[in-house]
Amino acid sequence: MLRVRKEDLRLGMYIQSLEGSWFDHPFWRTKFLLTEEEDLRALQGSGIDTILVDEAKSLAPAVAHLAPQEPARRSSLFEELAPGDPQLSAPAAAEPRRRRVPRVDEYRAAQAVVEDCKAAVGELFAQIRRGNASAVEDAAPLISGIAESVERNPDALITLSRVRTLDEYTYMHSVAVSALMINLARQLHLPAEYVAQAGTAGLFMDVGKGLLPPALLGKPGLYSPEERAQMQRHPQLGAEAVKSAGELSSIVADVCLHHHERYDGSGYPHGLKGDDISLFARMAAICDTYDALASERPHRPAFGPAEAVAEMYRVKGQFDEGLLTTFIKSIGIYPVGSLVRLESRRLGCVVAQRRDRLTRPLVRVFYSVAQRSHLPVEELDLAQEPEPDRIVAREEPGRWGLADWDRFALTIIQGQKAKRAA
Numbered sequence: 001m002l003r004v005r006k007e008d009l010r011l012g013m014y015i016q017s018l019e020g021s022w023f024d025h026p027f028w029r030t031k032f033l034l035t036e037e038e039d040l041r042a043l044q045g046s047g048i049d050t051i052l053v054d055e056a057k058s059l060a061p062a063v064a065h066l067a068p069q070e071p072a073r074r075s076s077l078f079e080e081l082a083p084g085d086p087q088l089s090a091p092a093a094a095e096p097r098r099r100r101v102p103r104v105d106e107y108r109a110a111q112a113v114v115e116d117c118k119a120a121v122g123e124l125f126a127q128i129r130r131g132n133a134s135a136v137e138d139a140a141p142l143i144s145g146i147a148e149s150v151e152r153n154p155d156a157l158i159t160l161s162r163v164r165t166l167d168e169y170t171y172m173h174s175v176a177v178s179a180l181m182i183n184l185a186r187q188l189h190l191p192a193e194y195v196a197q198a199g200t201a202g203l204f205m206d207v208g209k210g211l212l213p214p215a216l217l218g219k220p221g222l223y224s225p226e227e228r229a230q231m232q233r234h235p236q237l238g239a240e241a242v243k244s245a246g247e248l249s250s251i252v253a254d255v256c257l258h259h260h261e262r263y264d265g266s267g268y269p270h271g272l273k274g275d276d277i278s279l280f281a282r283m284a285a286i287c288d289t290y291d292a293l294a295s296e297r298p299h300r301p302a303f304g305p306a307e308a309v310a311e312m313y314r315v316k317g318q319f320d321e322g323l324l325t326t327f328i329k330s331i332g333i334y335p336v337g338s339l340v341r342l343e344s345r346r347l348g349c350v351v352a353q354r355r356d357r358l359t360r361p362l363v364r365v366f367y368s369v370a371q372r373s374h375l376p377v378e379e380l381d382l383a384q385e386p387e388p389d390r391i392v393a394r395e396e397p398g399r400w401g402l403a404d405w406d407r408f409a410l411t412i413i414q415g416q417k418a419k420r421a422a
């Protein structure tokens with residue numbers, strides 16, 4: 001049981017008792033799951049001060065207001081989304097600790113984690129569909145594997161998990177969101193147990209989709225209004241399915257329930273706004289949207305990572321802007337796997353970040369726009385002085401006829417033969 005102040009009450013909490021006189025509140029019952037905005041407002045406007053909340057029966061976590069240890073700064077980072085500006089120089093971000101390993105080794109290790117996930121995630125989701133919510137706890141070894149890979153090099157697993165068939169979309173999207181959540185939680189310097197919980201919540205966020213008709217999930221093209229309404233039931237279905245999963249359940253259920261809420265109130269299912277959405281659900285909204293935009297879907301080609309970042313900035317009112325800034329610092333303005341055009345009229349693929357120079361990553365060039373032909377791959381460290389070249393635009397892979405870009409990008413990133421420019 002947890003005693004909370006009425007101003008800290010959130011939708012999804014299970015009210016065990018209202019402390020104060022019956023005359024001070026408008027409810028004829030005192031034990032109920034708080035799901036209606038109207039009831040929340042009534043309680044917050046009532047004469048009672050504290051409420052006893054049963055965490056085990058709640059869908060929203062008691063840590064809804066957990067504050068990041070390092071408050072996310074609303075910096076001018078977004079100005080840097082405009083490429084080609086000579087003033088650009090990203091502010092040094094406070095970097096989480098990393099155990100560095102050679103890039104090629106980490107991609108090999110991350111591939112093993114992806115294979116483990118491919119083998120296990122489907123079965124974990126199936127267990128939850130069958131009513132066995134303890135699958136949430138059973139995911140712990142998988143989450144450890146994802147977290148260790150992200151700690152060594154976040155770009156490897158995030159990039160590898162984008163290489164997926166449309167059939168694998170739901171499971172691999174869950175793995176990608178889990179890795180992105182862990183990376184963001186680390187960038188926020190959250191305590192270790194919350195980093196793991198963020199990863200677990202990311203993995204199971206869409207588990208409710210498994211309770212919808214399979215034909216609906218795989219449907220190519222756009223949804224009809226009825227189909228969209230049916231799809232939008234997956235947050236509640238997921239939250240209901242995992243809420244009995246022991247201690248972890250409250251955060252996971254909260255993220256299931258609220259990852260489609262939007263900071264400006266335009267989301268669903270409850271139309272929550274601002275900080276009424278828990279920190280984990282605000283993080284999940286960002287990680288989920290980023291991976292969905294960066295990946296190919298049945299109804300549209302992928303934007304690519306850099307375009308996905310730019311698109312999220314365009315609709316930034318939907319997200320907690322401070323968290324979005326921290327997120328972009330954690331993956332880069334031109335995330336690994338981005339297709340970029342350089343001043344020298346060459347196309348390149350971003351292969352690694354310079355965490356203190358987000359606009360000047362490591363790029364491998366492979367195509368000459370001027371000659372309209374492929375070039376021998378060459379690696380450029382854009383952070384070097386004098387600058388060997390610079391990014392003037394992010395490019396959509398589809399525009400250049402680069403179908404299946406993520407797979408192609410991976411061969412460039414992992415290629416051994418790139419020579420480093422002097």
Ligand SMILES: [Fe+2]
Nearest residue numbers: 205206259260
């Ligand atoms: Fe979802």
